[in-house]
Amino acid sequence: MLANKRILLIISGGIAAYKSLDLIRRLKERGASVTPVMTKAAEQFVTPLSVSALAGDKLYRDLFDLTDEAEMGHIQLSRSADLILVAPCTADLMARMAQGRADDLASTLLLATDTPVMVAPAMNVRMWDHAATQRNLETLRGDGIVFVGPNDGDMACGEFGPGRMAEPLEIVAAVEAHFAGGPLQGRHVLMTSGPTHEPIDPVRYIANRSSGAQGAAIAKALVALGAKVTFVSGPASVPMPQGVQLVPVQTAQEMLAAVEAALPADAAVFTAAVADWRVEGASDRKLKKSKDGLPTLAFAENPDILKTVSHLTSDRPSLVVGFAAETDDVIDNAVAKRTRKGCDWIVANDVSPETGIMGGSENAVHLITDDGVDTWPRMSKDDVARQLAVKLAEALA
Ligand code: CTP
Numbered sequence: 001m002l003a004n005k006r007i008l009l010i011i012s013g014g015i016a017a018y019k020s021l022d023l024i025r026r027l028k029e030r031g032a033s034v035t036p037v038m039t040k041a042a043e044q045f046v047t048p049l050s051v052s053a054l055a056g057d058k059l060y061r062d063l064f065d066l067t068d069e070a071e072m073g074h075i076q077l078s079r080s081a082d083l084i085l086v087a088p089c090t091a092d093l094m095a096r097m098a099q100g101r102a103d104d105l106a107s108t109l110l111l112a113t114d115t116p117v118m119v120a121p122a123m124n125v126r127m128w129d130h131a132a133t134q135r136n137l138e139t140l141r142g143d144g145i146v147f148v149g150p151n152d153g154d155m156a157c158g159e160f161g162p163g164r165m166a167e168p169l170e171i172v173a174a175v176e177a178h179f180a181g182g183p184l185q186g187r188h189v190l191m192t193s194g195p196t197h198e199p200i201d202p203v204r205y206i207a208n209r210s211s212g213a214q215g216a217a218i219a220k221a222l223v224a225l226g227a228k229v230t231f232v233s234g235p236a237s238v239p240m241p242q243g244v245q246l247v248p249v250q251t252a253q254e255m256l257a258a259v260e261a262a263l264p265a266d267a268a269v270f271t272a273a274v275a276d277w278r279v280e281g282a283s284d285r286k287l288k289k290s291k292d293g294l295p296t297l298a299f300a301e302n303p304d305i306l307k308t309v310s311h312l313t314s315d316r317p318s319l320v321v322g323f324a325a326e327t328d329d330v331i332d333n334a335v336a337k338r339t340r341k342g343c344d345w346i347v348a349n350d351v352s353p354e355t356g357i358m359g360g361s362e363n364a365v366h367l368i369t370d371d372g373v374d375t376w377p378r379m380s381k382d383d384v385a386r387q388l389a390v391k392l393a394e395a396l397a
Helices: 017-029 048-055 066-071 074-079 091-099 105-112 125-129 131-142 168-180 213-224 252-262 305-310 330-341 381-396
Strands: 006-011 033-038 083-089 117-121 151-154 160-164 188-193 228-233 245-248 267-270 277-279 299-301 319-326 345-350 365-369 372-375
Touching (some): 006 017, 006 105, 033 105, 083 105, 117 168, 125 160, 188 252, 213 228, 228 252, 245 252, 267 305, 267 381, 319 330, 330 365, 365 381
Parallel strands (some): 006 083, 228 245, 267 319, 319 345
Antiparallel strands (some): 151 160, 277 299, 345 365, 365 372
16 A cells, blocks of 8 residues: 555656556555656646646646745655656656756756656667667666566557556556565664775875775665665765765774764675775874975874674674675685674675776675675676675575
8 A cells, every 4th residue: 555655756758658647546546645747748648637637736847837936846846755756757758867967847856856766668669779778777777766667568659579668557566565665674784885085184195996886886775675774985986875874974983983873783784995094193284395305104003893893792783794805815815804803794806906896887796604605796786786785685584
């Protein structure tokens, strides 16, 4: 049932828009409220009057409607729902979403929202199979957008193949599954991600090449399974994942403090590339060149966050996962690291420059647990994340 769930339904311009009328009815039968939004092209396929009458709510059509801005601005409209459903979603709207455009009300709402988004594509089979649409699909999946369909079948244009919008009842089932929650519903997962920056003086710092990509992908995968994720992140170069409790930090010491403040947690996943050393007594004034020669930096050891949390006697998460970025003897080093740190699992990878893993979009990992070493094939960081999130959910079940 969808009692009290607020769904913002965006209808874009495809022949499948006629099915949206049935979709509205099915969603409302199950107790959801439906606020409809139509693109200009959608109005060529179904009338605004039918959509608004079936939804029993005001229809939103125009980005620059001043009355609406006075009543409810587009930012608030984009966030007032529990779910944004785009059905049908044309190839054109998918492309605009993937590019982050905001050139009409629908695309602006999708860009301004922090609400989960579900998309039911509908288009000609060639358009669906086109490399550009498939690229957009990957981008949008990477952004955490959930897809339902398209299905294979006869199309209104006379062709056959994938591109037909999922049937209204399939879309309703996907919406119900979304609200039923995943296997990590009610679980709290604490994560670290990205590099740390250790100041030398107010303008200089010591950093490393971590982009934070793998950490962000894991957070997204955990959120998709229903987890509450506290995401303690150093200054990463990738966008922050949606739907997490973000705690931005700069240094290793700040990262440890944020981690301790976020406990208790059911599991902890430490993907951050934490600097092992900081500059002792970093200067609060910019260091100047001097005739007396080069400055000497003294180092102090940073706290080991993974080791600290693994050895907690109270509030230790029941599953602590560390990462091992190695360039030599990857498995042997990672096995030893797991024992030294006291964590439950280590995800080991080879970050030698020739692998292209650090800063790249793919990863090749070994999962080291009590049961031994499980070597996964090279795959996208998103796939590593999804596979790891599923394993973590199984371990906590
Ligand atoms: N880690 C941490 N705090 C630190 C250093 C590392 O929490 N101060 C965590 C990382 O987030 C990662 C794991 O420990 O999950 C291993 O990090 P890595 O840099 O590979 O290991 P190091 O401890 O630096 O060991 P070594 O220098 O021997 O490679």
